[in-house]
Amino acid sequence: MSDGFASRKQKVLIALNSDTPDKSPKGYVDEPLLPLIMLINKHKDYVTTSSCSGRICTYLEGMEESLATDDDGSQVMKDSEHKFQGEGEGEGDEHHSSLQTVEAEKRAKGGQWLYVSHDPVVIPTIGMEHWIVKTLFGSEAHRVTLMEDNCVDSVQDMTHSQLVYFKFEPMILHIEASTPEAAKLFLNHSLFSGYRNSGIVPSSKRTMLAIRSTLKLDVPIAYVSTTNSESSASSSSSTKSICVEPPKSVAEPKIHLMVSLAYLCTLIKLSNDKFQKNVAQIHRFEERLTEYLKDSNECSTKKKTGDQGEWEDKEARRQRKRIEGLRKQQDITKAETEKIEIDVLELGDTEVSLKSEVETVATAFP
Known part of the structure; x- marks a missing residue:
């Protein structure tokens, strides 16, 4: 633009x-x-x-005493809203051409x-x-x-x-x-x-x-x-x-x-x-x-608006993308931490279960 x-x-x-x-x-x-x-x-x-x-x-x-001339030399007639231009003259048709001239004169003004x-x-x-x-x-x-x-x-x-x-x-x-x-x-x-x-x-x-x-x-x-x-x-x-x-x-x-x-x-x-x-x-x-x-x-x-649809310049977009990246990284780290904690708990439960089974077997075979 x-x-x-x-x-x-x-x-x-x-x-x-x-x-x-x-x-x-x-x-x-x-x-x-x-x-x-x-x-x-x-x-x-x-x-x-x-x-x-x-x-x-x-x-x-309207009626005009003289004709305006366009850039290409053709006769142009103007009123308050339109521009009229002579067209379609036949070669050698003098009467037809004269009528167009009259038409030009009478349309030009007023x-x-x-x-x-x-x-x-x-x-x-x-x-x-x-x-x-x-x-x-x-x-x-x-x-x-x-x-x-x-x-x-x-x-x-x-x-x-x-x-x-x-x-x-x-x-x-x-x-x-x-x-x-x-x-x-x-x-x-x-x-x-x-x-x-x-x-x-x-x-x-x-x-x-x-x-x-x-x-x-x-x-x-x-x-x-x-x-x-x-x-x-x-x-x-x-x-x-x-x-x-x-x-x-x-x-x-x-x-x-x-x-x-x-x-x-x-x-x-x-x-x-x-x-x-x-x-x-x-x-x-x-x-x-x-x-x-x-x-x-x-x-x-689509690539020029923020979350709320407002206009943002290049710097504001860069800052928004940086914050979104950090937030995404934090979410990934948090998810990985929660997974580790769940694995540790599950491992602890497995260890207790094995210990209980060993004790049961030892009691059955003294």
């Missing part, structure tokens, strides 16, 4: 035990993950660096989480139409219009606009391991527990693990109009608008639903089912790690 890993782990443990909110939007660790995080952090070779127990959310991507829930969503039996829009679009619900009857003419508008995504994201853990060997062992147990999207993150300074499953759901459900605010306001009369909040004084681009309200309800139900599978998977993972981490800890500390 390197000194760098030990010091970083110590800082993480201090932060976890602190009342100060962490850097996540929520500000603290998700409660369903606390037993698993405590289990992992008790082991000398691992420490958790970030986590999420799972969530249902809607996300409005992303907004419209709704986040770390628990399954309870769907009401009445008033679902207003509820679902207000819930999933939050403070931007007053900008939402229902899906148009004919969206063919709007395809170009959609592809060049900001999109709103409905997401279900299962549990994710980021873990630093003390060595690459320790990371490989942990990764094997993660894969066997169903976290098939897990892997070791390349890094020259740390050995990092990302633990992910395949329960993810990521669907575009709406787009923001690319027209100016005046034309957007005038064209809104041709579409049904759901104003669950009073409109703001300044006209804003509309958010056009690309799917029906029934479809949004279906997405929520699918995500609720995935939540149940996600929780069951976390429990299985915790059970497997409980056995594995316990065994590996016992193997690594």
Whole structure:
């Protein structure tokens, strides 16, 4: 274990035990993950660096005037939590490449989480139409219009606009391991527990693990109009608008639903089912790690603990072994002494018995 890993782990443990909110939007660790995080952090070779127990959310991507550039020259797009990288361009497919460029530009900045829930969503039996829009679009619900009857003419508008995504994201853990060997062992147990999207993150300074499953759901459900605010306001009369909040004084681009309200309800139900599978998977993972981490800890500390399980340094171990050796030698000497005494007593009894027999014979034959 390197000194760098030990010091970083110590800082993480201090932060976890602190009342100060962490850097996540929520500000603290998700409660369903606390037993698993405590289990992992008790082991000398691992420490958790970030986590999420799972969530249902809607996300409005942002817009950037310029692109960031990665070390290898590829275009990289970032929002508050993820890094997006263009992939799979076809040779000579200029239209495909241009769409990826647009995708890069619109995802780069200003992303907004419209709704986040770390628990399954309870769907009401009445008033679902207003509820679902207000819930999933939050403070931007007053900008939402229902899906148009004919969206063919709007395809170009959609592809060049900001999109709103409905997401279900299962549990994710980021873990630093003390060595690459320790990371490989942990990764094997993660894969066997169903976290098939897990892997070791390349890094020259740390050995990092990302633990992910395949329960993810990521669907575009709406787009923001690319027209100016005046034309957007005038064209809104041709579409049904759901104003669950009073409109703001300044006209804003509309958010056009690309799917029906029934479809949004279906997405929520699918995500609720995935939540149940996600929780069951976390429990299985915790059970497997409980056995594995316990065994590996016992193997690594078997020769480093005293009789009561406390930590002891090299000198304390030497003194303990010396005392144990002397005690053992004393026990052997005592056992040998007791054996000699027993033999002497038995010899004395034999001598008395022989003397008695001689006297008996002498009396019988005077």
